[in-house]
Amino acid sequence: MTPLIPSSYERHLGKAVDNQVRAIFSGKICEKAQGLAAIKTLTERLGKNRDFPLDVDVAVIESKVPNAIALPGGRIYLFSALLDKAESTDEIAGVLAHEMGHVAHRDGLRKMIQAGGTSYLLGLLFGDVTGGGAIVFVSRYLIDSAYSREAEAAADDFAAYRMSALGRPAHPMGLLLKRIEGKDDVKGGNDFNVPAFLSTHPVTDQRLKALEKQVPSQQGEPLLSQEEWRALKEICKTT
Protein backbone atom coordinates (compact mmCIF):
# COMPACT_ATOMS: atom_id res chain seq x y z
CA MET A 1 0.00 0.00 0.00
CA THR A 2 2.58 2.60 1.00
CA PRO A 3 4.39 2.95 -2.33
CA LEU A 4 1.09 3.99 -3.93
CA ILE A 5 0.68 6.98 -1.66
CA PRO A 6 2.38 10.04 -3.15
CA SER A 7 4.91 11.82 -0.96
CA SER A 8 2.89 15.02 -1.12
CA TYR A 9 -0.02 13.26 0.60
CA GLU A 10 2.33 11.77 3.11
CA ARG A 11 3.57 15.24 4.02
CA HIS A 12 -0.01 16.43 4.31
CA LEU A 13 -0.80 13.59 6.70
CA GLY A 14 2.40 14.25 8.57
CA LYS A 15 1.34 17.84 9.24
CA ALA A 16 -1.96 16.75 10.75
CA VAL A 17 -0.19 14.26 12.95
CA ASP A 18 2.50 16.73 13.89
CA ASN A 19 -0.08 19.14 15.31
CA GLN A 20 -1.48 16.34 17.41
CA VAL A 21 1.90 15.20 18.63
CA ARG A 22 2.67 18.72 19.78
CA ALA A 23 -0.64 18.84 21.59
CA ILE A 24 0.00 15.49 23.26
CA PHE A 25 3.31 16.69 24.61
CA SER A 26 2.04 20.18 25.26
CA GLY A 27 5.67 20.45 24.48
CA LYS A 28 7.87 23.37 24.07
CA ILE A 29 9.91 23.30 20.90
CA CYS A 30 13.46 24.32 21.74
CA GLU A 31 14.68 27.07 19.49
CA LYS A 32 17.87 28.57 20.76
CA ALA A 33 19.51 29.92 17.61
CA GLN A 34 22.95 28.30 17.94
CA GLY A 35 21.34 24.98 18.72
CA LEU A 36 19.13 25.21 15.65
CA ALA A 37 22.18 25.95 13.54
CA ALA A 38 23.91 22.87 14.93
CA ILE A 39 20.89 20.68 14.12
CA LYS A 40 20.81 22.06 10.62
CA THR A 41 24.47 21.25 10.11
CA LEU A 42 24.09 17.73 11.45
CA THR A 43 20.93 17.05 9.45
CA GLU A 44 22.48 18.30 6.23
CA ARG A 45 25.60 16.20 6.71
CA LEU A 46 23.55 13.07 7.28
CA GLY A 47 20.94 13.88 4.65
CA LYS A 48 23.26 14.83 1.83
CA ASN A 49 24.01 11.69 -0.02
CA ARG A 50 24.62 11.34 -3.71
CA ASP A 51 22.56 8.21 -4.07
CA PHE A 52 19.63 9.16 -1.93
CA PRO A 53 19.36 12.68 -0.56
CA LEU A 54 16.82 12.84 2.21
CA ASP A 55 14.86 15.90 3.20
CA VAL A 56 13.83 15.86 6.85
CA ASP A 57 12.76 18.48 9.31
CA VAL A 58 14.32 17.96 12.73
CA ALA A 59 13.18 19.65 15.93
CA VAL A 60 13.95 19.25 19.63
CA ILE A 61 10.96 18.97 21.94
CA GLU A 62 11.31 19.52 25.67
CA SER A 63 10.58 16.29 27.50
CA LYS A 64 11.81 14.33 30.50
CA VAL A 65 11.56 11.15 28.50
CA PRO A 66 14.58 10.20 26.42
CA ASN A 67 13.07 9.46 23.04
CA ALA A 68 13.12 10.21 19.36
CA ILE A 69 10.36 9.76 16.82
CA ALA A 70 9.89 10.11 13.09
CA LEU A 71 6.51 11.13 11.69
CA PRO A 72 5.22 10.49 8.20
CA GLY A 73 6.41 13.16 5.81
CA GLY A 74 9.82 13.71 7.36
CA ARG A 75 9.36 15.44 10.69
CA ILE A 76 11.74 14.05 13.32
CA TYR A 77 11.61 14.93 16.99
CA LEU A 78 14.55 14.51 19.30
CA PHE A 79 13.44 14.72 22.92
CA SER A 80 15.57 16.96 25.12
CA ALA A 81 16.18 14.20 27.69
CA LEU A 82 17.94 12.20 24.99
CA LEU A 83 20.25 15.14 24.32
CA ASP A 84 20.90 15.43 28.06
CA LYS A 85 22.04 11.83 28.22
CA ALA A 86 24.20 11.98 25.11
CA GLU A 87 27.95 12.36 25.51
CA SER A 88 29.06 12.78 21.93
CA THR A 89 27.87 14.00 18.57
CA ASP A 90 28.14 10.52 17.10
CA GLU A 91 25.66 9.19 19.67
CA ILE A 92 22.99 11.68 18.64
CA ALA A 93 23.93 11.55 14.97
CA GLY A 94 23.37 7.79 15.04
CA VAL A 95 19.90 8.15 16.54
CA LEU A 96 19.07 10.90 14.08
CA ALA A 97 20.28 8.78 11.17
CA HIS A 98 18.23 5.86 12.51
CA GLU A 99 15.10 8.03 12.51
CA MET A 100 15.98 9.21 9.02
CA GLY A 101 15.98 5.56 8.07
CA HIS A 102 12.38 5.29 9.28
CA VAL A 103 11.51 8.32 7.14
CA ALA A 104 13.32 6.93 4.10
CA HIS A 105 11.52 3.61 4.48
CA ARG A 106 8.18 5.32 5.14
CA ASP A 107 7.72 3.31 8.32
CA GLY A 108 5.60 5.99 9.98
CA LEU A 109 3.14 5.94 7.14
CA ARG A 110 3.00 2.16 7.28
CA LYS A 111 2.33 2.38 11.00
CA MET A 112 -0.52 4.81 10.41
CA ILE A 113 -2.10 2.44 7.95
CA GLN A 114 -1.73 -0.34 10.50
CA ALA A 115 -3.37 1.78 13.18
CA GLY A 116 -6.20 3.24 11.21
CA GLY A 117 -6.73 1.09 8.15
CA THR A 118 -6.67 2.32 4.60
CA SER A 119 -10.17 3.76 4.48
CA TYR A 120 -9.40 5.80 7.55
CA LEU A 121 -6.21 7.01 5.92
CA LEU A 122 -8.05 7.98 2.74
CA GLY A 123 -10.47 9.88 4.95
CA LEU A 124 -7.57 11.78 6.42
CA LEU A 125 -6.23 12.53 2.98
CA PHE A 126 -9.51 13.90 1.73
CA GLY A 127 -10.37 15.67 4.90
CA ASP A 128 -13.29 13.49 6.00
CA VAL A 129 -11.66 12.57 9.26
CA THR A 130 -11.25 15.80 11.10
CA GLY A 131 -12.20 14.59 14.55
CA GLY A 132 -9.33 15.28 16.93
CA GLY A 133 -9.84 11.98 18.70
CA ALA A 134 -9.14 9.93 15.62
CA ILE A 135 -5.89 11.71 14.91
CA VAL A 136 -4.84 11.62 18.53
CA PHE A 137 -5.28 7.88 18.40
CA VAL A 138 -2.92 7.61 15.47
CA SER A 139 -0.44 10.05 16.99
CA ARG A 140 -0.29 8.07 20.19
CA TYR A 141 0.05 4.86 18.27
CA LEU A 142 2.97 6.32 16.32
CA ILE A 143 4.70 7.24 19.55
CA ASP A 144 3.85 4.23 21.67
CA SER A 145 4.10 1.20 19.51
CA ALA A 146 7.22 -0.43 18.22
CA TYR A 147 8.10 -0.95 14.61
CA SER A 148 8.72 -4.46 13.46
CA ARG A 149 12.10 -5.98 14.17
CA GLU A 150 12.79 -5.89 10.42
CA ALA A 151 11.99 -2.18 10.21
CA GLU A 152 14.31 -1.54 13.16
CA ALA A 153 17.14 -3.52 11.62
CA ALA A 154 16.66 -1.68 8.34
CA ALA A 155 16.75 1.71 10.11
CA ASP A 156 19.93 0.66 11.92
CA ASP A 157 21.46 -0.35 8.60
CA PHE A 158 20.49 2.97 7.12
CA ALA A 159 22.10 4.77 10.08
CA ALA A 160 25.27 2.71 9.83
CA TYR A 161 25.49 3.36 6.12
CA ARG A 162 25.05 7.11 6.52
CA MET A 163 27.53 7.30 9.39
CA SER A 164 30.12 5.19 7.55
CA ALA A 165 29.78 7.34 4.45
CA LEU A 166 30.86 10.27 6.63
CA GLY A 167 33.67 8.27 8.18
CA ARG A 168 31.92 8.01 11.53
CA PRO A 169 31.20 4.92 13.65
CA ALA A 170 27.63 3.70 14.11
CA HIS A 171 27.91 1.95 17.46
CA PRO A 172 27.93 5.08 19.73
CA MET A 173 24.15 5.18 19.23
CA GLY A 174 24.08 1.78 20.94
CA LEU A 175 26.19 3.13 23.81
CA LEU A 176 23.72 5.94 24.35
CA LEU A 177 20.81 3.52 24.42
CA LYS A 178 22.68 1.24 26.81
CA ARG A 179 23.37 4.19 29.11
CA ILE A 180 19.70 5.04 29.43
CA GLU A 181 18.60 1.42 29.60
CA GLY A 182 16.90 0.65 32.86
CA LYS A 183 16.05 4.30 33.32
CA ASP A 184 13.32 4.19 30.77
CA ASP A 185 10.53 4.30 33.31
CA VAL A 186 10.82 8.07 33.62
CA LYS A 187 7.37 9.50 33.20
CA GLY A 188 7.25 13.21 32.72
CA GLY A 189 4.26 15.05 34.13
CA ASN A 190 3.33 16.56 30.79
CA ASP A 191 4.09 13.49 28.85
CA PHE A 192 1.33 11.18 30.00
CA ASN A 193 2.78 7.76 29.82
CA VAL A 194 4.94 8.23 26.83
CA PRO A 195 7.50 5.47 26.79
CA ALA A 196 11.18 6.01 26.34
CA PHE A 197 13.01 5.23 23.16
CA LEU A 198 14.15 1.92 24.57
CA SER A 199 10.72 0.48 25.00
CA THR A 200 10.13 0.82 21.28
CA HIS A 201 13.79 0.27 20.42
CA PRO A 202 15.09 -2.52 22.61
CA VAL A 203 18.87 -2.79 22.52
CA THR A 204 19.42 -6.42 21.81
CA ASP A 205 22.91 -7.89 21.75
CA GLN A 206 22.29 -8.75 18.17
CA ARG A 207 21.57 -5.13 17.41
CA LEU A 208 24.69 -3.89 19.19
CA LYS A 209 26.86 -6.44 17.42
CA ALA A 210 25.47 -5.44 14.05
CA LEU A 211 26.25 -1.79 14.79
CA GLU A 212 29.74 -2.55 16.03
CA LYS A 213 30.50 -4.43 12.84
CA GLN A 214 29.99 -1.26 10.80
CA VAL A 215 33.35 0.39 11.05
CA PRO A 216 34.15 3.10 8.52
CA SER A 217 37.20 2.34 6.39
CA GLN A 218 38.37 5.92 6.66
CA GLN A 219 37.89 8.20 9.58
CA GLY A 220 36.04 11.42 8.78
CA GLU A 221 35.92 14.81 10.41
CA PRO A 222 33.73 15.17 13.52
CA LEU A 223 30.18 15.97 12.41
CA LEU A 224 29.99 18.96 14.73
CA SER A 225 32.66 21.14 16.30
CA GLN A 226 32.89 21.15 20.10
CA GLU A 227 31.17 24.50 20.09
CA GLU A 228 28.32 23.29 17.88
CA TRP A 229 27.92 20.20 20.04
CA ARG A 230 27.61 22.30 23.16
CA ALA A 231 25.07 24.54 21.42
CA LEU A 232 23.02 21.49 20.49
CA LYS A 233 23.11 20.19 24.06
CA GLU A 234 21.89 23.57 25.29
CA ILE A 235 19.24 24.20 22.69
CA CYS A 236 16.47 24.20 25.32
CA LYS A 237 18.26 26.52 27.74
CA THR A 238 16.55 29.86 27.70
CA THR A 239 19.20 31.94 29.38
Ligand SMILES: [Zn+2]
Ligand atom coordinates in the same frame (compact mmCIF):
# COMPACT_ATOMS: atom_id res chain seq x y z
ZN1 LIG B 1 13.54 2.81 15.21
